[in-house]
Amino acid sequence: MQQYILGRLAQGVVTLLVLSLVVFLAVRLSGDPALFLLPEGDTSQEDYEQMKKNLGLDKPMYVQYGIFMGNLLRGQFGDSTIDRRPARDALFERLPATIQLAGAGMLLATVLGIPLGVLSAVKRDSIFDHAAKFFAIIGMATPQFWIAIMGILVFGALLKWLPTYGRGGPEHFIMPSVVIAWSIMAGMVRLGRSSMLEILDSDYVKFARVKGLKERLILWKHALRNAMIPLLTFSGLSLAGLLNGTIVVEVVFAWPGIGRLLLEGVVRRDIPVVQATILASAFFYISLSLVVDILYAYVDPRIRVN
Amino acid sequence: MKLLFIGLLLTLGLMIACGSAAPAEPTSGSAAPAKSTSGSAAPAESPTVAPKVKQSSPAQAKAQPTAIPQSAAQPVAAEIGGTVTIMQAVWGNQLFDTRDASAEVRRYGQLVHGFWIANNENMEMIPGIAESWELSDDGLTWTFVIREGVKFHDGSVLTVDDAHFTMTDSFVPDAFASKSSGFGRKRDTVEITGPNSVAFTLKESDTSMANVLSEAFPSSNYGALMPKAYLEKVGRDAYNDEPIGAGAFKVAEFKRSEKMILERFDDFYYQPANGFPEDRRPNFQTIDLRLVPESATRASAMEAGQADIIEANLEVQKQVERGGGRIFLSPEATYAIVEMNGCYRPELPCSDINVRHAMNLAIDKELIMSELYGDAGHAKGWDLVTPSSLGYTPGLDPLPQDIPEAQRLLAAAGFPGGEGFPKVEIHTWVAGEMPFMPEFAQLIGDMIQENLGIETLVKVGESGAVKSAERSGGLDGHLFVRPNEARYDGGSSMKNTYGDFDGKSPLSKDPAVRDIVLDAMSVRDPALKKGAYEEMYKVLREQSYAFGPGYVDLPWGLGPRIASWEAWPMNSNPTAWWTIVIEEK
Numbered sequence: 001m002q003q004y005i006l007g008r009l010a011q012g013v014v015t016l017l018v019l020s021l022v023v024f025l026a027v028r029l030s031g032d033p034a035l036f037l038l039p040e041g042d043t044s045q046e047d048y049e050q051m052k053k054n055l056g057l058d059k060p061m062y063v064q065y066g067i068f069m070g071n072l073l074r075g076q077f078g079d080s081t082i083d084r085r086p087a088r089d090a091l092f093e094r095l096p097a098t099i100q101l102a103g104a105g106m107l108l109a110t111v112l113g114i115p116l117g118v119l120s121a122v123k124r125d126s127i128f129d130h131a132a133k134f135f136a137i138i139g140m141a142t143p144q145f146w147i148a149i150m151g152i153l154v155f156g157a158l159l160k161w162l163p164t165y166g167r168g169g170p171e172h173f174i175m176p177s178v179v180i181a182w183s184i185m186a187g188m189v190r191l192g193r194s195s196m197l198e199i200l201d202s203d204y205v206k207f208a209r210v211k212g213l214k215e216r217l218i219l220w221k222h223a224l225r226n227a228m229i230p231l232l233t234f235s236g237l238s239l240a241g242l243l244n245g246t247i248v249v250e251v252v253f254a255w256p257g258i259g260r261l262l263l264e265g266v267v268r269r270d271i272p273v274v275q276a277t278i279l280a281s282a283f284f285y286i287s288l289s290l291v292v293d294i295l296y297a298y299v300d301p302r303i304r305v306n
Numbered sequence: 307m308k309l310l311f312i313g314l315l316l317t318l319g320l321m322i323a324c325g326s327a328a329p330a331e332p333t334s335g336s337a338a339p340a341k342s343t344s345g346s347a348a349p350a351e352s353p354t355v356a357p358k359v360k361q362s363s364p365a366q367a368k369a370q371p372t373a374i375p376q377s378a379a380q381p382v383a384a385e386i387g388g389t390v391t392i393m394q395a396v397w398g399n400q401l402f403d404t405r406d407a408s409a410e411v412r413r414y415g416q417l418v419h420g421f422w423i424a425n426n427e428n429m430e431m432i433p434g435i436a437e438s439w440e441l442s443d444d445g446l447t448w449t450f451v452i453r454e455g456v457k458f459h460d461g462s463v464l465t466v467d468d469a470h471f472t473m474t475d476s477f478v479p480d481a482f483a484s485k486s487s488g489f490g491r492k493r494d495t496v497e498i499t500g501p502n503s504v505a506f507t508l509k510e511s512d513t514s515m516a517n518v519l520s521e522a523f524p525s526s527n528y529g530a531l532m533p534k535a536y537l538e539k540v541g542r543d544a545y546n547d548e549p550i551g552a553g554a555f556k557v558a559e560f561k562r563s564e565k566m567i568l569e570r571f572d573d574f575y576y577q578p579a580n581g582f583p584e585d586r587r588p589n590f591q592t593i594d595l596r597l598v599p600e601s602a603t604r605a606s607a608m609e610a611g612q613a614d615i616i617e618a619n620l621e622v623q624k625q626v627e628r629g630g631g632r633i634f635l636s637p638e639a640t641y642a643i644v645e646m647n648g649c650y651r652p653e654l655p656c657s658d659i660n661v662r663h664a665m666n667l668a669i670d671k672e673l674i675m676s677e678l679y680g681d682a683g684h685a686k687g688w689d690l691v692t693p694s695s696l697g698y699t700p701g702l703d704p705l706p707q708d709i710p711e712a713q714r715l716l717a718a719a720g721f722p723g724g725e726g727f728p729k730v731e732i733h734t735w736v737a738g739e740m741p742f743m744p745e746f747a748q749l750i751g752d753m754i755q756e757n758l759g760i761e762t763l764v765k766v767g768e769s770g771a772v773k774s775a776e777r778s779g780g781l782d783g784h785l786f787v788r789p790n791e792a793r794y795d796g797g798s799s800m801k802n803t804y805g806d807f808d809g810k811s812p813l814s815k816d817p818a819v820r821d822i823v824l825d826a827m828s829v830r831d832p833a834l835k836k837g838a839y840e841e842m843y844k845v846l847r848e849q850s851y852a853f854g855p856g857y858v859d860l861p862w863g864l865g866p867r868i869a870s871w872e873a874w875p876m877n878s879n880p881t882a883w884w885t886i887v888i889e890e891k
Contacts, residue, residue: 031770042799047484082399157609221768254598258562
């Protein structure tokens with residue numbers, strides 16, 4: 001197991017290194033940051049040259065990459081070309097907002113999604129099952145942007161029950177976390193249902209019933225534990241996705257998280273910020289994938305043995 | 307397994323529990339009623355002309371009784387109260403200094419800072435913290451005489467040392483704000499020349515400096531006076547986190563990308579007690595400034611009573627009205643321009659002035675502006691010149707559509723019916739400051755194609771990519787449609803576009819055109835400058851390297867608590883805040 005974890009860690013480091021090169025090149029191919037920063041139509045050639053120098057873009061590409069990697073090895077990403085602060089500071093400043101929102105969304109999705117999926121499987125083809133299916137389809141098929149805007153319109157503007165924007169007390173979490181939770185919850189319901197159906201039809205569950213075990217024990221201990229494997233993968237990757245920032249939700253709700261930071265960085269050609277957020281996202285993704293893999297071993301002893 | 311699951315839930319719960327302890331945000335609804343102060347909502351009656359060049363020597367100016375009496379500050383008006391919640395879409399780079407703060411920072415910088423030169427409602431320059439200024443005969447030395455008794459938000463008095471420091475610190479070659487670095491490169495010396503005067507000497511003449519230092523200049527914080535002692539004590543980074551200035555509002559709280567709470571500064575220098583013709587202190591206590599990027603969210607916030615003033619667009623008008631608010635059009639905020647790129651290259655068809663005129667005349671500007679922007683659109687002005695710009699005359703308004711003449715000119719250029727004319731691409735991007743740019747470009751393309759027989763193709767790209775292509779010559783022979791902020795003095799822009807052949811993106815390399823631009827730019831007397839600019843613009847308009855179909859007003863949504871606001875033209879920033887009157891309904 002230890003060897004496996006070390007191998008995965010090494011893979012993660014290599015992935016991050018390759019990604020750093022890809023990100024470095026990609027952000028430079030997407031347009032000249034110096035042009036973006038200068039006012040349109042009122043800029044001299046000298047202004048342009050000076051801006052390139054200020055941004056370090058006057059140096060050869062390999063020198064720029066060397067500086068970038070040097071910074072990276074020291075845990076830095078360079079200074080934001082927009083607000084002149086270390087990009088790492090901007091990332092850490094925004095991260096708590098994203099973690100809170102992701103945590104709230106994930107908690108909501110898990111607490112509701114898994115039981116709904118299990119119940120949907122147990123009450124197969126009942127009204128409850130159809131309602132859960134409908135709920136899941138709506139959640140998966142409807143764009144988050146629309147749900148968010150409608151939520152704001154109905155619960156914020158018309159009913160005035162909830163704040164329409166921003167980060168603050170618990171009431172500020174309700175709408176954005178419901179919006180991000182819905183699609184994940186929908187996936188959990190569908191995935192949980194199908195996994196449970198498969199497991200409830202298995203020999204060992206039938207044997208447990210024949211043995212006279214209580215149905216609740218069969219469902220929530222023996223069946224759900226096995227059904228958790230696909231759900232664990234789904235949850236882990238969903239959480240990684242949320243930690244990478246839900247750009248749409250953060251923009252619509254004026255939530256100052258890293259999704260919005262990334263969008264602002266891309267739009268403003270803020271190379272260090274884009275690099276920082278993408279590499280941080282990759283780091284979360286790789287880390288959570290690793291955590292999920294380790295959790296597999298605990299959930300399923302066969303994986304541990306193999 | 308059970309423990310693991312419980313642990314996971316607890317971790318997620320903790321994430322939320324450790325969250326921001328900030329209170330719920332809605333503020334405007336709970337604001338105390340504001341009481342209007344003495345006639346401050348009335349139109350300004352301040353002097354409407356800038357001091358003439360060489361109006362007074364620093365010594366003479368010092369003798370003038372314009373200094374602020376130390377005891378003159380009005381007592382804090384106990385009845386002033388209330389919060390105005392303003393929601394904006396962008397805040398630039400969210401810095402407060404003069405060296406690096408750039409782009410849309412005026413949206414809050416104009417509230418926090420005191421500027422060398424103030425403006426009136428016609429955008430003309432009037433004395434601000436500088437009670438007078440002059441440009442030397444050789445056009446190299448700008449001398450500013452600062453007012454006595456102006457205070458920063460920490461209560462310290464603004465001195466000539468602060469003025470000297472501001473000039474020295476702001477204008478350096480490696481500044482990020484382009485004018486700061488531009489003047490930094492041109493800077494020769496900065497000297498204290500008297501008890502209240504400071505002189506900025508350039509290596510080459512630049513008559514635009516006063517305009518750049520004025521309050522109404524649309525971007526960056528160039529004209530803001532910096533507190534030397536405070537900035538040196540805390541450092542630039544800390545200053546940008548906890549700034550002070552000499553403006554009408556002091557920063558009480560600042561959370562990047564979220565909010566700025568600005569409190570009324572009772573000692574703001576621009577008030578009748580200090581000899582000014584009007585009180586430019588606000589009629590309310592607090593501005594709660596919010597960064598809310600999505601327009602639908604801003605409109606919903608207004609409908610819910612959580613915002614008083616929002617950056618709006620006409621699409622949300624009904625929603626704003628449903629919340630008891632109204633749309634207010636701040637005049638001349640953004641202009642649109644159509645540029646014909648690379649036409650100085652003789653091998654391109656557009657090097658023939660007939661071709662450029664033909665394209666200009668083929669387009670119905672009135673139709674475009676009215677169909678796309680309704681009441682907010684105006685087919686007036688040329689390029690960056692709108693009715694409030696220095697040098698505007700109605701003679702600069704867009705050429706009316708004349709299809710037969712356009713076709714005749716194209717035939718005279720050797721392309722009858724568009725035959726043999728290469729396909730023209732029309733490049734643009736989706737712009738935040740002016741909606742419908744792709745539709746704008748499409749209408750222009752359709753009119754050129756239908757009226758002249760020239761095949762056109764609209765390409766909507768990303769702004770940075772389009773600008774890069776323009777710079778590299780990739781758009782030569784094609785059209786480039788873009789918006790920009792309206793401006794009072796377009797001289798330096800014209801200089802960069804027509805007077806600098808090696809510049810970023812010159813439209814013309816005609817020496818005769820360049821000389822006209824440089825001549826107009828060399829005029830120092832404000833009284834003569836207007837005429838010089840008018841002549842310059844007329845000549846440039848005749849060349850048709852670029853034409854402007856018109857400008858659009860900036861829609862603001864005003865909530866029911868805003869009784870009145872007389873915002874100034876040519877500004878996307880919250881201007882004339884002292885005219886905002888709030889009331890409870």
